[in-house]
Amino acid sequence: MTGKKLNVLVLGGxxxxxxxxxxxxxxxxxxxxxxxxxxxxxxxxxxxxxxxxDRDEGAAGLAALEGRTWDACVDVSGYTPRQVRASAEELRDRVGRYVFVSTVSVYAEQGRHPIREDDPLLPEAAEDVTEVTGETYGPLKVTCERIVGEVFGERATILRPQIVAGPYDPTGRYTYWVDRVAAGGDFLAPGDGSDFIQVIDARDLARFTVRVLEEDIPGVFNLAGPRLSWREFLNLAREATGSDAHAVWVDEATLEAQGVGWRELPAWVPAGGEQGGLMDVSSERARAAGLTHTDPLTTARDTRMWSANTPQKLFLTPGREAEVLASTRRG
Known part of the structure; x- marks a missing residue:
């Protein structure tokens, strides 16, 4: 660590x-x-x-930055090229390092095992694309990464996190499972327990970001946590919540026949599927640069402590879950 106290601008935050x-x-x-x-x-x-x-307004939306300098900038809210080009060009000569938080969704071959930083990326989205959808999200981030690299060169750092988990998570993808296990009873568990789930604790991502700034580290880094089988993950969730919930494993073919997919079962990606590599992301490069991992049991416990008193998104409704489980028992 440098010991120097930095002056940092966070876009978002x-x-x-x-x-x-x-x-x-x-x-x-x-x-x-x-x-x-x-x-x-x-x-x-x-x-x-x-x-x-507001970067959506281009340079005019960044008037608050005029005449200011910072040691570094962390961009956690850049989703479109218009937003990122505006901030990158505005800050080119007024920040030292520019850290852009991207995503593992930039990779083109998402069935690779494992996925590494030098793997091929998706084709870029055009710079005038502003609508963020499931289809454009990855290509837009690829374009944003390229812009940051062009503007800042060696002063750019690109972080590509896995699914991020932990307190304050608005997506609910990881939280759904911890909360469902905490609720007890029989619950629908996807597959047969042998698929994998891999997330990164938001606090690990944050600590690594601080390290990048303090040590002025350039480069591209995947940020992924420990890889657990679904059986391990749900057992861990039981331990974290003190629940006696019972997993009822429902295979992929049955789920498909019942019309239940990833929208109802967040974070589940069949290991042998076209996107199976997204749950097998190598963080070897980041670990060599100082990434540390929170114990998955701690992530689950802390997430549940927060979520227990915070309204969450609903994925698979109790009624729909009961319907699918009943159909499997009849079968």
């Missing part, structure tokens, strides 16, 4: 990943400013400087 990054920076004594549109709840400490702006 009030929600989930950004919030954890801000908290990790503050914990190490760094100064933080966040640039947001001011549309979402803000529970950050008062020591954080709030700036208001």
């Amino acid at each position: 009030t929600q989930f990943v950004g919030r954890h990054i801000v908290e990790a920076l503050l914990a190490e004594g760094h100064r933080v400013a966040v640039l947001t549109r001011g549309r979402t709840p803000d529970e950050l400490p008062q020591t954080v400087e709030r700036l208001k702006g």
